Amino acid sequence: MPNVRLMNVTKRYGKIVAVDGVNLHIYDKEYFSLLGPSGCGKTTLLRLIAGLIQPDEGEIYIGDRLVTDVPPEDRDIGFVFQTFALFPHMNSWDNVTYGPRVKGFDVRKSETIGHEVLEMVRLHERLDAYPNELSGGMMQRIAVARALAAGSKLLLLDEPLGQLDAKVRNELRYEIRRMTKDLELTAIHVTHDQAEAMAISDRIAVIKKGKILQVGTPKELYMTPKSVFIAHFIGESNFLEGYVSDLNRRGATIELRGGIKVQAGAPKDMDKGDRAVLAIRPETFVVEKGIKKTENSILGTVERITFEGTNIRYEIRLRNEDSVVVVRPSLVEEWLKVGEKVTVSFSPENTHVFAYPEAGLREELAVE
């Protein structure tokens, strides 16, 4: 029953607080991602769970067992390293069967396990090849196979796809998920790539500067971000600054720069007159040529067009000089032209209102 619980876990490196009072519950058989920008403490958190480093404060449970002082070899885990860490002096087969051997399984059993996991990663040829003779994708499969062969029910993966090119990465990420589901494993997957986390996770924890900002399913994080940062980091958002000019039954009226008033969704814990940030996803805008008068419509001019394949991306300068990004499917509609006057509108349900961050908007959104 490998569910994992972290209670008030803190890890410091000198003055840097790499992991800051983290509380987290990862359920049994769940595919869980730790997502955050570079340097936010994801690897540190994963290594704490693995026992490769010890926390300064807090407790870690794997199943019902308190493991804070248990060395990694006794935690019954599998760990896939970002750089794979395949033993350079052993061939693929010896790498894969290393776990069963050091755990003292007899030769026959070790070999059976070895063949099983290699079957699973579909890599049965090149067993006598050494790591430096394998491609990145193969090394990754061997690394996963090696971690699986140890037979534990908890698999920890530190950016396991980070070293691979985009195509291989996309294939392998579903394969890893499929295997963990087939074997009924609990998986904790570290990544800084939100698309990857969204695609494969049951739940995601978004981390910034050592703290967990929000935990939820990919859909929850996308639909109901709890902060400006999440709205920015998961998917994409336009942020318009203003203040709450009225609170009403449907939500709030926000007055943007230039005195433009729009209707938005309900803000949390905000009063009339508070500074606010209105977040709108680029794909929720409706853009029409010319001047249209509907609810929440703002006039603007197309400044730049980027063709992205599936989508087309417009940068539109609004009449109050704010700029928004609008994304539309490229095959469905007629394209706009640079310089064209347009009306941009959005529905209140597709917006989120956040209190203006104390540190300033730009600082709040910074990923470093």
Added chain:
Amino acid sequence: MLKPKIAKALDKLSSKTAIKNTIYTVSIIIFFALILLPPILGIIIKWGSIEDVLNQPKLMSEAFNAIAASFAVAFFVSFIDVVAGVPMAWMITRGKSKWLSVLDTLSDIPFIVPTATLGYSLLLFWNEPGGLSSLFGASFVSPGWLLVILLHFTFSFPVVVRVMVGALLDYKLEYEQAARTLGAAPLTADRTVTFPILKHSLIASFTLAFARSLSETGATMMVAGAFVHGPIFINKHIGEAGPLVFVSAILIALSGLVFVTIRLLGPRLKMPVRKVWPVVERKLSSSTIASSRNGLTLLIFFVIVLVPSLFVAVPAFEAIFTGVLPEALGGVGVWGDYWRSISLSYFVGIVVTLLNVAIGLPMAIIIARRKIGNGPSAVLDVLVNIPIIVPSVALGASLAIFWKENFAFMPEIWLLIFAHLSITYPYFVRSMSAAVERISMELEEAGRTLGAKPLGVFRTIIFPLTKYSMLSGAIMMFTRSVSETGATLVVSNLVTAPVLLVNWVKSGAPTATLGLGCGFLILFSFIILLVLRLVVKGREAY
């Protein structure tokens, strides 16, 4: 603003192929003409005198015994060095205590104490009434084979620690961590993953310790008593060409064979990584065993390496109260000779270091970057080692024969400098070529594509990245030159500091005088070491 202009002009010159090739050619010619061939040619010139030994069965069997003793000591000591040195390096790199960096510095001390001084210091510690013997009533370890082994352990131990600390710092901890997450106990992980990956460094540390033990003469003479090994045998028959040629030739041939064997077999040597004893190894990984191992390592280090090396400082303290110190500082009596010998030692040390940096640097680059093709560069790589394995006394004698018989006009000071050039050259080229090799070629190419000329690449990329190795190579040459005794004794009548100290010991100078004489040398070397540490403080950056 003259300097940047000169640098620019030189950079421009360096891109001319003719000039580059001239530099490489000259450095190769100098290597053969000054470093490699003279020590060997001297022996070859006198090859005929080998019959003197062949015609005297008794002398010959003595010679064979001496050679056997040399190899026995070298093998045994290097083996023990690795066994004791690896845990020490492990503790220094893996421990958490702040004191470990102090321990790291301390472990260098025996390396920089002049070997003749070291021999005397050990003698005082193990044998003389003032040392351990005072605890036990009688001489605890008297001069002889056991003291020779203790001595060789003392001066070669730091070599292993240095090499292994470097290797462990470079080692990617993730391999070991991967093994641990797969269920391996610490000892199992070390045995099946870490040590096999560090095999090259283990072999390198063994070979260096081996070479050092094989060629040492000066300190061994002080503690040998009736014990005779190769270098001592040569020294006993100094002035006779036969024993010199016979023993040197065999030592060079055999150690060459040993080196080639290690080079060829080393990479194929397989450690038993597939066999695992989970239960036993887990028990042996326990923290009690680990801390007893650390305790034992520290004990060995302090009792056998550090304290004996510094023991000579004790009578030096006595000297402060007996008025020997003012005498010494004032240069009264024998102290006049002492300061002259010290100046000579440091003068030779500086000249040798500078010359070797100049001629060794292009060689290091030739070897590391295979500038003259793969094969020839590899051959040079092997040849560069030869001067370390020739016993220093044999090297000195051979040089003396070569220069005196062919170039009688050569002043003695030059013979001395040539001898020291040969002895110290390998240390520099070794550490520099390894350092250059660690810099990725891509980095250098990046510099070139950005428009830097070859010398510019060296100034702006290679030099900053290898400063630590260059400096430590230079320091090794310098301390080695200052402490050199065996070759110096034979090659000239000039009295350097180690030669003077050996003379003092032989003539039975008072312990306070001797202690102070040695103490000054240690103090100066220690200051050099400290400066080195301060200058390259940021070495973790690479």
